[in-house]
Amino acid sequence: MDQLSKKIEMLKVIAHPVRIKILDELTKGVKCVSDFEDFLGINQPNVSQHLSVLRVHNIIDYYVDGRLRCYFLVDPMVPEIVGALKKEHLEPLPAPACCPVTKKGKYPGERRH
Amino acid sequence: MDQLSKKIEMLKVIAHPVRIKILDELTKGVKCVSDFEDFLGINQPNVSQHLSVLRVHNIIDYYVDGRLRCYFLVDPMVPEIVGALKKEHLEPLPAPACCPVTKKGKYPGERRH
DNA sequence: CAAATACATTCAAGGATGCTTATATATCTA
DNA sequence: TAGATATATAAGCATCCTTGAATGTATTTG
Numbered sequence: 001m002d003q004l005s006k007k008i009e010m011l012k013v014i015a016h017p018v019r020i021k022i023l024d025e026l027t028k029g030v031k032c033v034s035d036f037e038d039f040l041g042i043n044q045p046n047v048s049q050h051l052s053v054l055r056v057h058n059i060i061d062y063y064v065d066g067r068l069r070c071y072f073l074v075d076p077m078v079p080e081i082v083g084a085l086k087k088e089h090l091e092p093l094p095a096p097a098c099c100p101v102t103k104k105g106k107y108p109g110e111r112r113h
Numbered sequence: 114m115d116q117l118s119k120k121i122e123m124l125k126v127i128a129h130p131v132r133i134k135i136l137d138e139l140t141k142g143v144k145c146v147s148d149f150e151d152f153l154g155i156n157q158p159n160v161s162q163h164l165s166v167l168r169v170h171n172i173i174d175y176y177v178d179g180r181l182r183c184y185f186l187v188d189p190m191v192p193e194i195v196g197a198l199k200k201e202h203l204e205p206l207p208a209p210a211c212c213p214v215t216k217k218g219k220y221p222g223e224r225r226h
Numbered sequence: 227c228a229a230a231t232a233c234a235t236t237c238a239a240g241g242a243t244g245c246t247t248a249t250a251t252a253t254c255t256a
Numbered sequence: 257t258a259g260a261t262a263t264a265t266a267a268g269c270a271t272c273c274t275t276g277a278a279t280g281t282a283t284t285t286g
Contacts, residue, residue: 015128018274032233044232050274052234080200085124086117093185131244145263156246157263159245182263182264
């Protein structure tokens with residue numbers, strides 16, 4: 001699996017409402033499981049499951065502190081993705097000029113306008 | 114559904130190998146279904162299905178030119194996401210300083226180092 | 227050492243996705 | 257207008273994802 005495929009895999013993992021919230025929080029600093037439990041309003045096993053998926057994909061990591069697991073961000077793509085999500089894109093992309101379809105470089109018959 | 118939730122939904126849709134390829138191509142210009150058919154090496158209905166999902170989520174749109182459908186990008190988030198995916202992130206994020214876990218602002222007992 | 231705390235793991239159920247095959251529709255050409 | 261072209265839609269099946277419930281493990285406290 002090449003680098004891009006790995007990144008796409010990661011993106012798939014990131015693209016989940018709960019996990020985005022987790023990652024957004026982690027951009028602000030280290031957090032442990034029970035922090036998320038309060039913050040996300042979901043049960044503990046579910047938090048652990050999401051954290052586990054993120055960890056397996058090397059998106060986050062943790063260190064142990066007593067009985068706490070202190071999670072933190074590892075993948076540098078995450079802040080960019082989260083940033084893009086939260087950005088206010090006021091304008092949609094400009095429409096294409098007109099009709100530059102590449103189908104064999106030409107289309108049989110006249111183009112409509 | 115708020116704006117962020119919509120964006121997360123979009124991200125979920127975007128996070129698919131075939132659809133990423135489609136979107137990456139569309140950042141370069143307008144393309145029609147049979148262009149993708151050749152380029153992606155998957156069958157026509159499958160291409161149409163992927164394009165349909167992208168369209169329903171307002172990520173792309175098309176104009177009609179004869180019997181061609183000319184697809185183009187609409188959502189301004191896409192180039193940023195694709196850019197982040199293709200970027201070479203050489204360095205992982207810096208490790209956190211140490212142990213700033215927020216669990217009630219304090220952890221009972223001594224911290225390890 | 228027993229109980230409590232913090233967290234992980236496993237399993238099953240239900241829903242969501244993805245792909246293939248078959249078929250439909252619209253447009254263009256002969 | 258019949259056939260070809262470009263694309264869409266629908267049905268069916270397999271697979272993956274997500275979650276809750278139950279249980280397991282390590283660490284710390286009393």
